[in-house]
Amino acid sequence: MSIxxxxxxxxxxxxxGKHKGIWSWLLSTDHKRIGLLYLYAIIVFFxxxxxxxxxxxxxLIAPGRTIMEPQTYNGLFTIHGIIMIFVIVIPGLAAVxxxxxxxxxxxxxxxxxxxxxxFSWYLYMIGAILGVLSQFIGGGxxxxxxxxxxxxxxxxxxxxxxxxxxxxxxxxxxxxTGLNFIVTIHRMRAPGMGWMRMPLFPWALYATAWIQVLxxxxxxxxxxxxxxxxxxxxxxxxxxxxxDPVLFQHLFWIYSHPAVxxxxxPAMGIVTEIFPxxxxxxxxxxxxIVLSSLAIAFVGYFVWGHHMFTSGMSYNARWxxxxxxxxxxxxxxxxxxNWISTMYGGSIDLKPPLLYAISFIxxxxxxxxxxxxxxxxxxxxxxHDTAFVVAHFHYIIFGGMGFAFFAAIHYWAPKMFGxxxxxxxxxxxxxxxxxxxxxxYFPLFIVGLQGMPRRxxxxxxxxxxxxxxxxxxxFILIAGLLLMVxxxxxxxxxxxxxxxxxxxxxxxxWKIPSPPPHENFDDIPVITSKPYLFGNNSDNK
Amino acid sequence: MSVHNTHAEHIDSETGKLGMWIFLFTELxxxxxxFLVYAVFRAKYSAEFHIAAGELNAFIGTMNTVFLLVxxxxxxxxxxxxxxxxxxxxxxxxxxxILLAALFMVNKYFEWSHKFEYGIYPGSEVLKNMSHGxxxxxxxxxxxxxxxALHVLVGMVLLSINVVKIKSGSVNSNHYLMLENSxxxxxxxxxxxxxxxxxxxxxx
Amino acid sequence: xxxxxxHISSYASLAIVLAVLLFLTAFSxxxxxxxxxxxTVAVALIIACVKVATVLINFMHLKFENLFLKLxxxxxxxxxxxxxxxxxxxxxxx
Numbered sequence: 001m002s003i004x005x006x007x008x009x010x011x012x013x014x015x016x017g018k019h020k021g022i023w024s025w026l027l028s029t030d031h032k033r034i035g036l037l038y039l040y041a042i043i044v045f046f047x048x049x050x051x052x053x054x055x056x057x058x059x060l061i062a063p064g065r066t067i068m069e070p071q072t073y074n075g076l077f078t079i080h081g082i083i084m085i086f087v088i089v090i091p092g093l094a095a096v097x098x099x100x101x102x103x104x105x106x107x108x109x110x111x112x113x114x115x116x117x118x119f120s121w122y123l124y125m126i127g128a129i130l131g132v133l134s135q136f137i138g139g140g141x142x143x144x145x146x147x148x149x150x151x152x153x154x155x156x157x158x159x160x161x162x163x164x165x166x167x168x169x170x171x172x173x174x175x176x177t178g179l180n181f182i183v184t185i186h187r188m189r190a191p192g193m194g195w196m197r198m199p200l201f202p203w204a205l206y207a208t209a210w211i212q213v214l215x216x217x218x219x220x221x222x223x224x225x226x227x228x229x230x231x232x233x234x235x236x237x238x239x240x241x242x243x244d245p246v247l248f249q250h251l252f253w254i255y256s257h258p259a260v261x262x263x264x265x266p267a268m269g270i271v272t273e274i275f276p277x278x279x280x281x282x283x284x285x286x287x288x289i290v291l292s293s294l295a296i297a298f299v300g301y302f303v304w305g306h307h308m309f310t311s312g313m314s315y316n317a318r319w320x321x322x323x324x325x326x327x328x329x330x331x332x333x334x335x336x337x338n339w340i341s342t343m344y345g346g347s348i349d350l351k352p353p354l355l356y357a358i359s360f361i362x363x364x365x366x367x368x369x370x371x372x373x374x375x376x377x378x379x380x381x382x383x384h385d386t387a388f389v390v391a392h393f394h395y396i397i398f399g400g401m402g403f404a405f406f407a408a409i410h411y412w413a414p415k416m417f418g419x420x421x422x423x424x425x426x427x428x429x430x431x432x433x434x435x436x437x438x439x440x441y442f443p444l445f446i447v448g449l450q451g452m453p454r455r456x457x458x459x460x461x462x463x464x465x466x467x468x469x470x471x472x473x474x475f476i477l478i479a480g481l482l483l484m485v486x487x488x489x490x491x492x493x494x495x496x497x498x499x500x501x502x503x504x505x506x507x508x509x510w511k512i513p514s515p516p517p518h519e520n521f522d523d524i525p526v527i528t529s530k531p532y533l534f535g536n537n538s539d540n541k
Numbered sequence: 542m543s544v545h546n547t548h549a550e551h552i553d554s555e556t557g558k559l560g561m562w563i564f565l566f567t568e569l570x571x572x573x574x575x576f577l578v579y580a581v582f583r584a585k586y587s588a589e590f591h592i593a594a595g596e597l598n599a600f601i602g603t604m605n606t607v608f609l610l611v612x613x614x615x616x617x618x619x620x621x622x623x624x625x626x627x628x629x630x631x632x633x634x635x636x637x638x639i640l641l642a643a644l645f646m647v648n649k650y651f652e653w654s655h656k657f658e659y660g661i662y663p664g665s666e667v668l669k670n671m672s673h674g675x676x677x678x679x680x681x682x683x684x685x686x687x688x689x690a691l692h693v694l695v696g697m698v699l700l701s702i703n704v705v706k707i708k709s710g711s712v713n714s715n716h717y718l719m720l721e722n723s724x725x726x727x728x729x730x731x732x733x734x735x736x737x738x739x740x741x742x743x744x745x
Numbered sequence: 746x747x748x749x750x751x752h753i754s755s756y757a758s759l760a761i762v763l764a765v766l767l768f769l770t771a772f773s774x775x776x777x778x779x780x781x782x783x784x785t786v787a788v789a790l791i792i793a794c795v796k797v798a799t800v801l802i803n804f805m806h807l808k809f810e811n812l813f814l815k816l817x818x819x820x821x822x823x824x825x826x827x828x829x830x831x832x833x834x835x836x837x838x839x
Binding site: 225 | 566
């Protein structure tokens with residue numbers, strides 16, 4: 001049912017083109033529908049992986065066997081990681097919000113290659129389903145961890161090849177999306193939108209897309225090499241044949257470290273859109289945000305060794321990677337200053353998007369600071385492969401990208417679905433999410449420092465109190481997540497009709513109806529000024 | 542400088558070309574991983590790599606290099622032909638390119654089967670009895686030339702599609718993005734081989 | 746669909762490029778017949794780089810493309826080289 005439309009177009013939700021019914025979705029090349037296809041898939045896979053995580057937390061509430069065997073636990077942490085990393089966090093923000101909003105934010109009708117865009121989604125679904133299938137067929141759920149370290153990934157009798165293939169296909173999907181976005185941003189900006197007039201979420205997507213395009217192929221070939229080891233005994237990573245297992249780690253992390261910037265850059269881009277809107281004030285330091293995004297993307301290629309400090313690398317490699325790890329933290333810190341300065345002196349409206357964006361800063365900073373603990377050589381020896389690492393990356397990835405995702409959906413759901421959600425319920429869900437999150441992960445820093453290893457089914461009794469707190473936190477968090485999703489879904493279906501601009505934003509998506517019409521704009525806008533001008537006193541600063 | 546296609550049948554040519562260049566970058570990094578492995582093991586086992594490379598037939602390798610270089614020229618010329626509206630010549634040149642690719646593959650088939658006859662293939666007993674460096678050299682040889690051959694096949698398919706489209710007229714002097722992009726892809730296949738050739742065949 | 750003032754390479758120029766490439770190939774086969782040790786490999790690789798550049802600039806038309814694309818292609822090769830160098834900071838100093 002159409003909520004609102006332009007003078008000449010129906011909403012993208014109602015549009016019926018060549019195909020009818022379900023096929024008008026499954027064969028749609030409309031970037032907005034593709035964004036929703038990704039959203040629905042991600043919600044499903046996220047809860048699958050979250051439940052797997054919850055099962056792990058239930059197992060860990062006490063030492064020894066609680067509800068499962070060790071082999072099951074190993075399979076759980078492997079698939080939890082594979083789904084969360086390759087299916088949720090790496091694609092997530094770009095595939096959902098990038099697809100939906102990039103063309104709109106730059107004043108275009110679609111991406112550069114719409115059919116390729118749909119193809120990316122199909123690759124994504126095939127890879128994700130193959131990953132889940134690997135749990136159930138033949139040799140059993142892979143138990144190597146999502147990092148597939150040799151020699152175990154070569155020796156394990158489980159379905160490693162299915163998981164490797166799934167990751168390969170998902171990587172290809174990521175590459176094609178990145179390619180699409182780079183060309184879109186280069187070629188399809190509205191007349192008058194020079195590079196420095198482009199909003200900051202597209203800039204973030206641009207930096208991210210270059211990483212997707214240049215780093216992912218390396219993990220692609222590396223996964224193929226592991227398959228070659230398993231099937232052909234090719235020897236690259238096998239010391240008995242002259243190979244080097246550490247070479248696998250190099251190749252793996254040459255991608256997987258830049259991959260974390262694929263995860264976080266769009267997240268930073270999204271909160272950079274939210275802060276000005278809910279402060280009614282331009283972004284502080286537009287140029288600094290652009291440069292820091294590009295700097296993070298570039299420097300992020302050269303820090304991968306910090307995952308390998310205890311692997312036997314040369315001393316020179318170790319100090320160099322540690323040094324660069326400290327350098328790459330600087331542009332992120334610059335952004336934090338910019339976000340806070342954007343809010344300072346602004347007219348703050350603490351709606352759910354801003355609540356999530358502010359908590360993003362808090363959680364991301366904890367993750368970031370603990371990253372420095374890990375990045376410094378001496379402390380790394382103590383913390384490597386402990387629960388401290390687990391806490392660190394969950395703060396950065398879940399607290400960072402995850403909370404940014406929640407911020408984004410609360411920010412843009414009225415635009416996407418044309419309906420508002422309930423703010424009170426959203427805030428209650430936030431309380432549960434924030435409390436549950438910190439209760440779940442903060443104790444892991446402590447037990448990790450005390451010596452609790454990661455990926456370990458069993459542990460010494462002195463770590464139990466930390467684990468009990470953590471498991472309680474997990475339940476609170478799941479409750480918060482369920483409440484949040486319920487509220488958003490109910491809002492999308494039955495909420496109050498949303499106006500075109502519920503938050504008084506000034507970027508292009510707020511100038512078109514909610515939900516957007518099929519071709520986004522009646523007439524392509526002509527851009528005559530820089531972005532984030534609010535028509536108030538703050539514009540002159 | 543921007544373009545706006547609503548639901549245009551044809552993608553703007555500069556847009557399409559930029560897309561293909563970026564795709565080529567991903568291919569460079571894909572092979573790049575293998576080149577990195579090569580570099581590491583060559584540095585570690587230089588003498589053994591030297592010996593193993595002697596097992597390869599440099600003449601066939603050189604022939605294959607010549608085939609690909611010529612085919613790069615013919616596909617580049619086919620682009621000139623289509624731009625000038627010379628359909629027949631363009632068609633002929635694309636077909637020659639495909640033929641040269643096929644000759645490359647035939648050579649590769651003979652090379653590989655000759656090696657198999659001698660028991661030189663990943664996981665074989667013969668290889669296990671060789672030194673580590675030689676074993677790794679052949680592992681790299683098979684994986685690199687194998688991946689490359691796969692790309693030659695894909696290139697042949699793309700070029701064949703162009704044959705059909707040039708015949709039907711959908712690739713013509715005004716719309717030749719498909720041929721231009723397929724030519725770029727084909728040149729990449731050539732580029733990879735230009736690096737593979739000395740690294741595998743000429744380090745004797 | 747526009748093709749902005751496209752530069753059309755002449756058949757003769759393309760043939761000349763091929764001749765150069767074939768010459769460089771022959772030269773690299775010849776020179777690696779000699780034993781200069783590590784130097785031999787370096788020479789072969791340098792010649793390969795020249796061939797690659799020739800194909801990029803001429804056959805792939807990079808000479809006639811915009812500056813951004815030229816910088817991009819260069820940048821991609823530089824990035825890859827840096828990754829290799831950084832990996833060797835481990836291997837060389839072990």
